Amino acid sequence: MNIKKACLGALAATVLAGAALAGALDEPKMMSPFFTDASMKTMKSDADMKKVWAAMAKGDQDKMMKECNDAAMSKPHAKFCEKLKALGGSK
Template identity: 65%
Template sequence: MNVKSICLGAFALSALSGVTFAGVLDEPSNMQPFFTDAGMKTMKSDADFKAAWGAMSKDKRDAMKKECNDAAMSKPHAEFCVKVHQLGGNS
């Protein structure tokens, strides 16, 4: 086989697989409504969190629920996922 083709194929595969690791919980624009600060360190109150959750599209909420139910994806967002589960996201 051509070495150039093998390298190109390996690069394409790694690029595609890298995209799958980034999820909806890793997208700052999706997470910002749930935090009080720009650095996203302090979560909003339960009432404000619930209001932000309700304002999101069902597709985004479903994607967040799915990622929060995945142990590997939810680990870096544990505090957020606890609140998602409190809102019924663990179903």
């Protein structure tokens, strides 16, 4: 019985930790305005991306740039982060 409780506890901790690690770059509501399609495969033009970036709250911009500057967090979003930095996203 104790082994069963320990395993369930470990599973619960893993699920909670995984949710905590998801950041702004993993949130569809944060990322979808930068893409032309629902599958978020095709980024908008530079001009449109710059408009979306300018319209974002400063706190959201800071979260995204913090993650883009973290090599581990930005790896799955490397192209997006490169484009964001090139458009003047890093301040």
